[in-house]
Amino acid sequence: MxxxxxxxxYKPVMMRIEQVIIENDARDLKTFxxxxxxxxERAQFKFIPGQFAFLSIxxxxxxxxxxxxxxxxxxxxxxxxxxxxxxxxxxxLEPRAVIGMRGPWGNSxxxxxxxxxxxxxVSGGFSFTTLRxxxxxxxxxxxxxxxxxITVIYGARSPGELLYKKELQGWEKDPNLNLVICVDRLNGxxxxxxxxxxxxVLKEVAPDSNNAIALVCGPPIMLKYTQPVLKDLGFKxxxxxxxxxxxxxxxxxxxxxxxIGPKYVCLDGxxxxxxxxxxxxxxx
Amino acid sequence: xxxxxxxxxxxNRLIDQLINTTKVYAPVRDKTGAxxxxxxxxxxxxxxxxxxxDPAKGFFFPRxxxxxxxxxxxxxxxxxxxGATVVFGIRPCDARGLEFIKKFYTGQDRNDPYVRARVExxxxxxxxxxQPAPTCFCLAVGGSPHSQTGLDxxxxxxxxxxxxxxxxxxxxxxxxxxxxxxxxxxxxxxxxREKVEAEIRTRIDTERLLxxxxxxxxxxxxxxxxxxxxxxxxxxLLCPTCHCFDITDESVRxxxxxxxVWDSCQFPFYSRHASGHNPRFSPSSRFRNRVMDKFYYxxxxxxxxxxxxxxxxxxxxxxxINICQTVQExxxxx
Numbered sequence: 001m002x003x004x005x006x007x008x009x010y011k012p013v014m015m016r017i018e019q020v021i022i023e024n025d026a027r028d029l030k031t032f033x034x035x036x037x038x039x040x041e042r043a044q045f046k047f048i049p050g051q052f053a054f055l056s057i058x059x060x061x062x063x064x065x066x067x068x069x070x071x072x073x074x075x076x077x078x079x080x081x082x083x084x085x086x087x088x089x090x091x092x093l094e095p096r097a098v099i100g101m102r103g104p105w106g107n108s109x110x111x112x113x114x115x116x117x118x119x120x121x122v123s124g125g126f127s128f129t130t131l132r133x134x135x136x137x138x139x140x141x142x143x144x145x146x147x148x149x150i151t152v153i154y155g156a157r158s159p160g161e162l163l164y165k166k167e168l169q170g171w172e173k174d175p176n177l178n179l180v181i182c183v184d185r186l187n188g189x190x191x192x193x194x195x196x197x198x199x200x201v202l203k204e205v206a207p208d209s210n211n212a213i214a215l216v217c218g219p220p221i222m223l224k225y226t227q228p229v230l231k232d233l234g235f236k237x238x239x240x241x242x243x244x245x246x247x248x249x250x251x252x253x254x255x256x257x258x259x260i261g262p263k264y265v266c267l268d269g270x271x272x273x274x275x276x277x278x279x280x281x282x283x284x
Numbered sequence: 285x286x287x288x289x290x291x292x293x294x295x296n297r298l299i300d301q302l303i304n305t306t307k308v309y310a311p312v313r314d315k316t317g318a319x320x321x322x323x324x325x326x327x328x329x330x331x332x333x334x335x336x337x338d339p340a341k342g343f344f345f346p347r348x349x350x351x352x353x354x355x356x357x358x359x360x361x362x363x364x365x366x367g368a369t370v371v372f373g374i375r376p377c378d379a380r381g382l383e384f385i386k387k388f389y390t391g392q393d394r395n396d397p398y399v400r401a402r403v404e405x406x407x408x409x410x411x412x413x414x415q416p417a418p419t420c421f422c423l424a425v426g427g428s429p430h431s432q433t434g435l436d437x438x439x440x441x442x443x444x445x446x447x448x449x450x451x452x453x454x455x456x457x458x459x460x461x462x463x464x465x466x467x468x469x470x471x472x473x474x475x476x477r478e479k480v481e482a483e484i485r486t487r488i489d490t491e492r493l494l495x496x497x498x499x500x501x502x503x504x505x506x507x508x509x510x511x512x513x514x515x516x517x518x519x520x521l522l523c524p525t526c527h528c529f530d531i532t533d534e535s536v537r538x539x540x541x542x543x544x545v546w547d548s549c550q551f552p553f554y555s556r557h558a559s560g561h562n563p564r565f566s567p568s569s570r571f572r573n574r575v576m577d578k579f580y581y582x583x584x585x586x587x588x589x590x591x592x593x594x595x596x597x598x599x600x601x602x603x604x605i606n607i608c609q610t611v612q613e614x615x616x617x618x
Contacts, residue, residue, distance in 0.1 A: 008397050010351050010531075010542075011360050058354035058542075059535035063558070083558050098358055220561060247557050249531045254389060254396060255547070256528035257554060260563075261501075261576070262584035281501040283555075283563045283573075 009252050012056040012100025013041045017093055018075055025160030028082040029126055030091055031068070033075040037098060045104065047071060048111065049133035050243060050271045053103025054251055055080075060089045064248050066270075067104060068129035070136035076101070079129045079163060105251035106270045109134050109215055110241060114147055120207045121152040122226055124198045124218030128154055128163050130243060131217055139176055150177040151207045155198040155222075159189040168192075180205050199225040202233075209234035217243045227274070237275035244270050244284050260284050285450040288462040289469055290439070295446055298458070299326035302370050309343070310372040311336045323372075331373055334417040335594055339524035340378035343371050344385045344402045347546050351398070351531065354540040365401045372409045376431035376438070377422045377594040379410050381524025383434030387586050388527055398544075407454050410435040411446075414480055419595025421486035421608055427593055429484070430477040440473045447473045486608050490579065490589055493611060497580040501572070505617040509610055510571035512603040517548035519597035519607075520574060525582075525590040528554075549573050575610060 014037035023029040036042040047053075047067055055078060056062040063086045069077035082091045093099065109130075119138065123131045131152075138147055152171070156162045162181065169191075171179045181192035182201045194201060198218065207214075214235050216226055223242065230240055246258035246265040253267035261281045263269070272280075290298070302308050303324060310329045311318040318333035320340065352360040374382075389399035413420070413429035422428060432438045437455035439446040447469050450456040465473075520526040530547040533540065547554060550571075555564040564570050582590040591607070598606040 007395075008362060009395060010398075010544075011362065014359060058358040058360070059533050059540040061533045062531060062542075081558075087558075100358070100360065219559070245557060245559075246563070247555055249529065249544075249547075252395070254527070255530070255544075256549060257547075259549075259573075259577075259581070262581040283569075 009102065010250070012054065012062075012102040013045075014038065014098055015055075015076070015101045017095050017097045017099065019095060020093070023079060023126075023163050025158070028091075029079060029161075029163065030082075031077060031079045031163075032090070032093075033069075033077050034099075034101065035075055045076070047104035048108035049137045050108035050130050051104040051106050052130070052251075052270060053078075053101050053105065055086075055090065056100030056102065057086065057089050057093075058100070061086045062100075062102075062249075063087065064105070064251060064266075066130035066133075066243070068132050070133050070140065072140055072142075073136065077133075079126065081126050103251060105266055107268070109243075109271055110213065110273075111137075114213045116146070116148065116211075118149045118151070118208060118210075118212035119147055120212055120214040121150070121154075122198060122202055122214060122216045122218070122230075123153070124155045124222040125157075125161070126163060127217040127219070127243070127245075131215060132164055132167070134215065135171070135177070139171075139174070144176055148211075149208075151205065152177060152179045153182070153198060153202050153205060154179070155182040155184070155196075155201065157184045158187055159183050159191060162192070197225070198222050199229045202226060202229050206233060209236075209239065212239060214240045215243075216240060237278055238273050240274040241271050242274060242277065244272060246284055285456050287465040287470065287473075288448045288450075288459045289442075289445050289465050290448050290459070290462045291445045294462065295439070296326035299323075299329065299372060302372075306368040306370050308370045308372055329373055331411055334375065334413050334415065334420065335596060335599075336378075337522075339381055339522060339594065339596065340371065340374050341381055341385050341524050341527075343369065343406055343408075344382050344399050345389070345527060345529075349398055349544050350541060351544055352542045354542070356538075358540075360542075366405050368405050368407075369402075370407045370409065374408055374410045374435070375413055375594075376410055376429060376433070376435070377420075377427055377592040378524050379408055379434035380422075380427050380431060380592040381434075381594070382408065384525040384582075384586075384588070384590055384592070385527055386434070387588075388525075388582075391586060407458070408435050408437075409455075409458070410438045412438060412440045412477075412480075414441055414476065416480060416484050417595060417599070419599045419606075420484055420593060421488070421595060422593035423481055423484045424486045424488040424608070425490065425589060425591045425593040428477070429480045430473075440476060442469055442472055442476075445469075486593075488608070488611055489615070493579050493615060494583060494589075496614060497576055500614065501576075503614075503617065505614055506568045506572040508617075509605075509613060510568040512605055513550075513567060513571045514603055515550045515552070515567050515570055516602060517550040518600050518602070519605075520548040520550055521546055522596040522600055524592050524594055524596075525578075549577070575607075575614070578607075579611070 182194040249255040258265035389396040
């Protein structure tokens with residue numbers, strides 16, 4: 001018998017929805033805080049920010065989502081945009097409903113590599129989820145001293161589209177990180193302070209690339225224009241990490257959907273260094 | 285493990301005995317040639333065709349596998365494990381295909397309880413090919429009409445008897461009561477092997493092909509080669525090693541179940557992101573993905589190419605695309 005786990009990786013554990021938060025003005029982004037129906041499964045569920053899990057509704061299906069909570073938080077958090085059949089069914093659920101979850105799958109952000117370095121987080125839109133987990137993890141009193149300066153640049157189209165608004169307002173006052181929030185259009189709102197696109201704001205903030213790691217997550221158009229800015233700031237391809245979101249069905253490198261050349265986003269990713277991506281075909 | 289001699293009558297009796305205790309599958313005659321079916325008598329076995337229409341991969345990786353049922357509360361319940369199965373009359377190329385599926389799903393650090401259960405419960409009795417089909421090219425991709433890879437027992441047709449070569453303990457168990465093969469039979473078997481191998485003339489320099497593909501993602505050859513391809517996916521569905529699947533839920537009159545079913549990288553929705561973005565939107569990018577996967581990607585993933593040379597993709601392509609010609613053109617373009 002091999003050392004490989006005999007557990008069935010396709011079988012979800014049962015989770016109870018404890019809280020549902022509508023995140024944006026468009027009302028198509030909801031955050032679900034989940035608890036384990038069977039307490040012993042909580043202890044077995046060990047994850048690192050950057051990893052993802054499948055949520056499951058019997059008779060509807062499954063879909064993968066980045067885990068938005070940090071490991072020390074009691075509830076498992078997912079922020080889900082309503083785009084298709086599964087996410088629509090999920091959005092209809094209320095607290096006390098029971099759903100399935102399987103995972104965690106994938107690698108994580110490179111926390112070992114980030115130690116004793118500056119951390120620069122660049123994010124746009126609703127891809128902020130696993131980076132929220134990352135920020136909470138970095139700011140935890142047990143972890144904070146292992147990392148140097150933390151800079152976060154987070155943008156959305158309009159103020160109403162920013163995720164986790166209350167938390168953001170708390171972090172703006174937190175001396176442990178430098179949070180810069182920007183929106184494409186302020187539309188007369190008095191918060192956040194900045195109007196501008198993420199790549200331009202990144203250029204203005206100009207974080208030091210010396211002994212630093214950049215974590216980038218956002219829509220393809222933002223990634224495209226962020227890359228040259230990071231390069232100008234002196235970030236090398238192996239200092240930049242991106243999280244990808246290919247279509248996937250299994251999460252364990254079998255179903256084939258998320259392949260990028262010989263790699264699988266679910267197994268070898270979802271976090272890749274820009275240096276790794278330069279070596280892969282642009283199939284993402 | 286010593287080769288044995290089994291007369292054709294004895295073999296039929298053995299098959300009928302196996303039918304009494306386990307499920308036995310074999311190629312049976314069908315209007316398209318031969319197909320896999322559960323048999324209830326040895327007389328149903330039909331070995332006149334080299335290839336069955338479908339590959340044998342379904343014995344480890346069925347077209348549709350029940351993953352889970354859900355009870356009234358939505359709790360997942362695992363299905364009963366599959367029972368013992370004997371597959372009789374499998375060709376060496378299909379057995380190599382199953383060996384690939386086994387390695388891909390249950391090899392080192394790989395866990396798939398459904399494939400694993402089928403692998404453990406299945407006995408594979410192969411029959412060596414005496415006459416290759418025009419589309420056969422197993423020799424070009426590391427196989428042979430007499431290859432033993434993946435089998436438990438290989439039978440070689442000597443005329444009125446079979447030479448039975450046990451490959452595993454399961455095969456030894458099945459064959460040990462029969463007399464050991466004499467020198468003459470062994471010599472005849474090896475002559476037959478030489479004869480049938482000489483009839484397969486296609487050769488592919490897979491090492492050179494690998495080097496070309498590693499560098500060839502942006503080659504102009506893909507657009508040219510894929511012009512005729514209609515992305516119907518038959519090449520992937522009939523491929524003994526193609527292993528992609530979709531997971532889908534079914535809810536009928538309160539009975540809820542989750543299945544996995546074969547999927548194909550040739551279909552446009554296969555790679556479409558939730559955002560609508562599709563990295564393999566163009567038909568030629570999907571065509572490229574299949575060739576790359578067969579001869580490059582799986583070499584990186586499990587250490588071997590994933591073509592066994594059965595020729596089903598070429599024989600069944602509605603656009604007449606032949607994988608050997610495709611490979612030839614890739615090598616010549618570079």
